[in-house]
Amino acid sequence: MIGGYTGKILNIDLNSKNIYHSRLDIESAKKFIGAKGLGAKLLFDMLPIKTDPLSEENILMFTTGPLTGTSVQTSGRGTVITKSPQTGLFLDSHFGGIFAAEMKKAGWDIIILKGKSKNPIYIKINNDKIEFLDASAVWGKECKLVHNWLQKKHGRVKTAVIGPAGENLVKFSSITIDGHRHAGRGGSGAVMGSKNLKAIALAGNNKISIYNPKEFNQKSKEVLKKIQENDFVPIRRKFGTPFWVKLVNDEGLLPTRNYQEGYFENGNKLNAATMQRNIVDSSGACYNCVIACWNKSSIKKGIFKGVSLVGPEYETIALMGSNLGINTIEEVAYLNERCNELGMDTISLGGVLGFAIEAYENKILTKDDLQEIELGWGKTKEIAKLIDIIAKRSTKLGNILAEGVQIASNKIGKGVEKYAVHVKGLEIPGYDPRGAFGMGLAYATSDRGGCHQRAWTVKAELNDPELDRFSFEKKAKIIKEIQDERASFFSLVLCDFAPISEEDCVDLLNLATGSNYTVESYLKAGERIWNLIRIFNLREGLKPNGDKLPTRFFTKSFTKGPAKTKVLSKDEFKKSLNEYYKYRKWDVNGKPTREKIKELDLDKYLKLIDIKKIK
Ligand code: SF4
Numbered sequence: 001m002i003g004g005y006t007g008k009i010l011n012i013d014l015n016s017k018n019i020y021h022s023r024l025d026i027e028s029a030k031k032f033i034g035a036k037g038l039g040a041k042l043l044f045d046m047l048p049i050k051t052d053p054l055s056e057e058n059i060l061m062f063t064t065g066p067l068t069g070t071s072v073q074t075s076g077r078g079t080v081i082t083k084s085p086q087t088g089l090f091l092d093s094h095f096g097g098i099f100a101a102e103m104k105k106a107g108w109d110i111i112i113l114k115g116k117s118k119n120p121i122y123i124k125i126n127n128d129k130i131e132f133l134d135a136s137a138v139w140g141k142e143c144k145l146v147h148n149w150l151q152k153k154h155g156r157v158k159t160a161v162i163g164p165a166g167e168n169l170v171k172f173s174s175i176t177i178d179g180h181r182h183a184g185r186g187g188s189g190a191v192m193g194s195k196n197l198k199a200i201a202l203a204g205n206n207k208i209s210i211y212n213p214k215e216f217n218q219k220s221k222e223v224l225k226k227i228q229e230n231d232f233v234p235i236r237r238k239f240g241t242p243f244w245v246k247l248v249n250d251e252g253l254l255p256t257r258n259y260q261e262g263y264f265e266n267g268n269k270l271n272a273a274t275m276q277r278n279i280v281d282s283s284g285a286c287y288n289c290v291i292a293c294w295n296k297s298s299i300k301k302g303i304f305k306g307v308s309l310v311g312p313e314y315e316t317i318a319l320m321g322s323n324l325g326i327n328t329i330e331e332v333a334y335l336n337e338r339c340n341e342l343g344m345d346t347i348s349l350g351g352v353l354g355f356a357i358e359a360y361e362n363k364i365l366t367k368d369d370l371q372e373i374e375l376g377w378g379k380t381k382e383i384a385k386l387i388d389i390i391a392k393r394s395t396k397l398g399n400i401l402a403e404g405v406q407i408a409s410n411k412i413g414k415g416v417e418k419y420a421v422h423v424k425g426l427e428i429p430g431y432d433p434r435g436a437f438g439m440g441l442a443y444a445t446s447d448r449g450g451c452h453q454r455a456w457t458v459k460a461e462l463n464d465p466e467l468d469r470f471s472f473e474k475k476a477k478i479i480k481e482i483q484d485e486r487a488s489f490f491s492l493v494l495c496d497f498a499p500i501s502e503e504d505c506v507d508l509l510n511l512a513t514g515s516n517y518t519v520e521s522y523l524k525a526g527e528r529i530w531n532l533i534r535i536f537n538l539r540e541g542l543k544p545n546g547d548k549l550p551t552r553f554f555t556k557s558f559t560k561g562p563a564k565t566k567v568l569s570k571d572e573f574k575k576s577l578n579e580y581y582k583y584r585k586w587d588v589n590g591k592p593t594r595e596k597i598k599e600l601d602l603d604k605y606l607k608l609i610d611i612k613k614i615k
Pocket of ligand 1: 075291496
């Protein structure tokens with residue numbers, strides 16, 4: 001096996017409890033790099049068309065990349081790959097912590113889970129020894145408790161755990177990694193729950209092989225030095241992602257009261273300075289990361305005093321804070337901790353709760369629907385009650401909201417879809433595109449639905465004098481290029497926050513694996529991955545008009561802040577979407593052309609897309 005990879009895939013059938021090892025295909029590894037890319041390739045090839053994401057046929061994968069677990073900074077990252085129950089499309093959900101590095105040390109590039117266990121179980125992996133163990137004692141229990149229970153029972157194992165929300169198949173339930181990191185988006189927790197799999201606990205102590213260890217370590221040190229000298233790293237270390245709260249609010253694009261406004265009048269009570277002053281105790285880091293951006297916090301006053309957590313992150317402050325009209329960082333931290341314990345994605349849940357409050361305010365949802373809960377902006381205790389109900393699907397409305405805003409709005413009807421802020425079924429994150437138009441195109445074209453990580457244009461749109469943030473001009477090309485680059489980067493897989501250049505990524509990849517990537521071929525691999533996922537999504541039912549945005553962004557302007565009066569123009573959006581398709585060499589319906597598929601060496605999939613005749 002070439003370096004960087006273990007060369008081994010662990011296949012687990014939860015129906016029969018059969019286990020077999022397969023070899024990693026080197027040619028595929030060269031074409032798709034690792035975590036995101038290889039996972040996408042395997043999912044495409046193995047998953048029957050139109051599989052119900054919550055059926056036992058769906059596949060759940062934990063994947064690593066050729067740099068996972070190595071000496072390079074931020075290499076503790078891994079990825080969960082599956083078909084999303086929330087969007088019905090491809091899902092990759094990335095996570096930090098130490099689990100992925102340990103998985104590689106246990107000898108596995110990829111773990112593939114199929115089928116469904118008859119009873120609740122967890123899987124213990126110790127290098128190549130695999131055990132299926134009874135999880136009935138912790139079924140129904142919250143995430144941290146289960147993580148601690150596993151460590152008490154098995155020593156310092158690394159864990160991936162679902163909470164009650166995952167067991168109850170809440171469509172935006174997450175997988176908690178090592179007690180406090182999360183594979184948050186798209187509902188991978190529900191897929192794990194549908195398999196009656198409560199947790200994976202693993203330990204490994206093999207050495208990760210590197211093609212040229214001497215030069216690789218030298219290069220890692222060089223990269224470390226560049227990270228240490230990067231101007232933004234000390235800011236990220238001191239404040240973490242909450243650094244962005246003040247800036248995004250001041251610029252008028254912080255989601256406020258379900259995206260009705262982009263400026264939150266109490267933003268200063270949620271920003272990084274307030275957070276540092278009031279709740280942060282210390283910092284922390286994922287495996288091998290000098291950036292150390294975690295905030296370890298505890299609530300020191302008020303009714304939630306004593307609650308501790310790692311967080312909240314920017315996205316949680318935006319979606320569970322300003323988006324719900326919550327006025328103190330302590331209350332946001334409390335809601336964050338409830339989501340972590342129940343195992344739900346805070347971005348999607350924030351979108352769902354904002355949707356529910358606005359629907360209640362407009363008398364579409366009634367007191368009867370809410371069963372005694374006096375829902376409203378900033379009503380933290382009432383919101384916390386609804387969070388619990390959603391996680392447990394314990395009322396009729398809770399059951400509907402547990403489906404996410406797209407399905408919930410279809411079920412509720414009465415015109416409530418105008419309050420449902422999502423793209424392709426995935427609630428959108430903490431940057432309102434009316435304050436940075438490029439984010440509109442980035443959300444619309446993201447491969448997993450409303451996501452900011454595929455092309456985060458905010459910093460450039462706010463700072464680059466060449467870019468007008470209130471225009472789509474020049475955005476299509478930038479977004480296409482960032483998406484391709486991120487697809488490669490998320491296949492290595494390193495942390496989104498690591499300031500590592502494309503050139504350094506390529507050097508590290510070559511030294512780890514013995515390959516001969518150039519920057520061009522590395523970015524081409526990203527484009528290949530992006531196109532493969534597009535074909536997968538078309539196969540699974542993505543429609544030509546699927547790259548769209550919520551109506552709210554085109555019709556309703558803010559009344560406050562610097563983005564006041566701005567709305568997206570439907571014509572301009574359509575024009576930039578067409579421009580984006582042209583840069584991608586896709587047809588007017590957003591389907592990769594024959595030429596593009598051939599150019600990317602994806603001929604195998606050409607037949608499929610022709611047969612399907614996607615119109
Ligand atoms: S930058 Fe933060 S999230 Fe990324 S690897 Fe380091 S500690 Fe983890």
